[in-house]
Amino acid sequence: MTALVSVLRSATESRRRALKFGWSRRKDHDDVTRALMLCEQFLMSYPGASDALVRNWCKDNQNAVACVVLGGRTAVLFKLLGNGPSQ
Secondary structure, eight states: OOOHHHHHHHHHHHHHHHHHHHOOOOOOOHHHHHHHHHHHHHHHHHTTOHHHHHHHHOOOOHHHHHSSSSSTTTHHHHHHHHTTTTT
């Protein structure tokens, strides 16, 4: 099982790549960029965060996390928020 900090880092990198190369279908680029910066700040501040810390942070910032996780990646979103079949 992958540590949740790695799952969040991967989701953040994927969204950043999607924006950079124009693959993102989202039209709210400013909101997505703010959400990315929030997630990246958390990842820089807590690079070895425990799963419990990541899950609590994601729940507290679920709008930002939902913005960052690419559409159709519900399993990733469920892992991070802890409220689905992948829990």
